[in-house]
Amino acid sequence: TQSTRPQRLLHAVQKNATKGDPRSVVKAIDNFCRQKEWAMNVGDEKGCILDSVVSEVNPVTVLELGTYCGYSTVRIASLLPPRAKIITLEFNPDYAKIARQVIAWAGLEDKIQVVEGPSGEWIPKMKEQFGVKTFDLVFLDHWKDRYLPDTKLLEDCGLLRKGTILLADNVICPGTPDYLEYVRNSPRYKSQYFKSHLEYTKAEDGLEKSVFLG
Numbered sequence: 001t002q003s004t005r006p007q008r009l010l011h012a013v014q015k016n017a018t019k020g021d022p023r024s025v026v027k028a029i030d031n032f033c034r035q036k037e038w039a040m041n042v043g044d045e046k047g048c049i050l051d052s053v054v055s056e057v058n059p060v061t062v063l064e065l066g067t068y069c070g071y072s073t074v075r076i077a078s079l080l081p082p083r084a085k086i087i088t089l090e091f092n093p094d095y096a097k098i099a100r101q102v103i104a105w106a107g108l109e110d111k112i113q114v115v116e117g118p119s120g121e122w123i124p125k126m127k128e129q130f131g132v133k134t135f136d137l138v139f140l141d142h143w144k145d146r147y148l149p150d151t152k153l154l155e156d157c158g159l160l161r162k163g164t165i166l167l168a169d170n171v172i173c174p175g176t177p178d179y180l181e182y183v184r185n186s187p188r189y190k191s192q193y194f195k196s197h198l199e200y201t202k203a204e205d206g207l208e209k210s211v212f213l214g
């Protein structure tokens with residue numbers, strides 16, 4: 001039977017990356033996506049912007065919306081301080097299955113919790129299920145139509161605190177116009193656009209960094 005793209009991406013990691021070395025996992029995925037098959041990881045160019053935001057925030061509790069194969073999960077977790085944790089939500093069980101294996105290859109299982117299911121259902125359960133008070137950093141990289149409703153849900157569930165950083169991928173391509181309009185015009189956010197390119201291409205894309213003001 002035919003393999004899937006996530007399965008081929010996982011095999012490239014297992015073939016080319018050093019077990020327990022997160023940066024070699026990131027490199028192996030970027031090489032695979034540049035040389036063999038495009039895949040919707042945040043990628044190396046936007047990944048550098050992600051790295052700089054993570055290093056600046058130095059978060060203890062991170063929420064990632066949209067795991068896919070775990071590329072950005074590994075990239076973020078490799079920069080976290082020892083007791084810091086990342087909860088990553090993935091709707092697609094096949095993606096989640098691959099992501100767990102990529103995360104295991106990087107040796108980062110202890111810092112990462114992969115949760116399967118719809119973000120809209122899991123966000124209201126974060127406090128009771130995972131003992132989360134508030135998130136220091138949220139990386140939005142799931143489905144463009146869920147960025148705004150999930151952000152409002154995070155607000156309503158008291159999961160954001162003064163200073164929480166929201167970092168959103170794909171605000172240009174595929175584009176999240178309603179989310180952009182909200183964070184750029186709401187008095188509750190201070191927003192900044194980081195211009196970049198769609199992963200592994202020359203098309204424009206960018207990350208929107210928004211600070212929740214409380």
Ligand SMILES: Cc1ncccc1-c1cc(O)c2nc[nH]c(=O)c2c1
Pocket residue numbers: 040041042066141142143144169170173174198199
């Ligand atoms: C798949 C695709 N095709 C053409 C242009 C952009 C995309 C694309 C790129 C991404 O980084 C994505 N991240 C999260 N979720 C997505 O659906 C997604 C889609």
Ligand SMILES: [Mg+2]
Pocket residue numbers: 040041042141169170
């Ligand atoms: Mg993306």
